[in-house]
Amino acid sequence: MIRLYDFVLSGSCYKVRLFLSLLGQDYETVPVGFYPAKEHKKPDFLQLNPLGQLPVLRDGDLVLRDAQAILVYLASKYDPSGSWYPDDAAARGRVAMWLSFAGGELMTASAARLHDVLNYPFDVASLREQARQAFVVLDDHLAEQELRDCPWVAGPEPTVADIACFPYVALSNDGGIARDEYPAIERWLARVMVLPGFIDMPGILTPWSGEAAEEPAA
Numbered sequence: 001m002i003r004l005y006d007f008v009l010s011g012s013c014y015k016v017r018l019f020l021s022l023l024g025q026d027y028e029t030v031p032v033g034f035y036p037a038k039e040h041k042k043p044d045f046l047q048l049n050p051l052g053q054l055p056v057l058r059d060g061d062l063v064l065r066d067a068q069a070i071l072v073y074l075a076s077k078y079d080p081s082g083s084w085y086p087d088d089a090a091a092r093g094r095v096a097m098w099l100s101f102a103g104g105e106l107m108t109a110s111a112a113r114l115h116d117v118l119n120y121p122f123d124v125a126s127l128r129e130q131a132r133q134a135f136v137v138l139d140d141h142l143a144e145q146e147l148r149d150c151p152w153v154a155g156p157e158p159t160v161a162d163i164a165c166f167p168y169v170a171l172s173n174d175g176g177i178a179r180d181e182y183p184a185i186e187r188w189l190a191r192v193m194v195l196p197g198f199i200d201m202p203g204i205l206t207p208w209s210g211e212a213a214e215e216p217a218a
């Protein structure tokens with residue numbers, strides 16, 4: 001059974017939970033006391049991931065850290081359609097480019113959220129500004145993609161790049177970053193939220209937030 005070392009408020013763990021749900025793949029979670037216990041910095045967890053970060057995925061003998069790496073693995077192993085991680089050189093290059101953006105530039109929005117939600121001692125003004133610059137890049141790109149009738153981050157179909165980029169953009173209000181100025185991002189978020197198998201997490205406002213009875217079945 002796939003095992004995810006997980007913290008429910010982590011957007012990085014949510015990348016993995018969301019993708020496993022979209023795949024319809026069974027898994028179990030091992031809750032890690034991220035805050036305030038900091039179990040991810042203690043020896044037992046550091047044996048799994050010496051970086052002291054969530055998420056970590058175990059599948060048989062394989063132990064993987066980093067949400068982007070985990071998404072690539074899960075798509076490669078558990079998506080028979082091959083659409084989430086297309087087997088084409090240019091498509092893979094594009095997917096990798098946006099996976100890197102998700103794990104790099106967009107993590108400034110994650111850090112702003114850690115500051116606001118868990119009181120991390122970060123320079124939040126600088127983080128918000130960097131996140132806004134990343135959002136402009138993503139918004140411009142998605143607007144161009146729509147014009148090309150190619151409305152997903154890396155191509156005409158959703159890929160792991162969409163799943164990697166989604167959480168910290170969708171959670172940006174938690175870090176004090178409004179999205180009023182990014183209409184293409186808003187349209188893309190709405191597209192992700194109606195993918196079959198979509199699940200949310202605390203802080204993500206879905207069109208059906210507050211109307212649990214109308215929430216699509218996971």
Ligand SMILES: N[C@@H](CCC(=O)N[C@@H](CS)C(=O)NCC(=O)O)C(=O)O
Nearest residue numbers: 010011012052053054055066067103
């Ligand atoms: N490169 C990693 C970073 C994940 C990450 O920043 N995880 C946070 C939780 S959301 C964490 O464990 N932070 C603890 C730390 O960096 O010390 C990924 O994308 O999965």
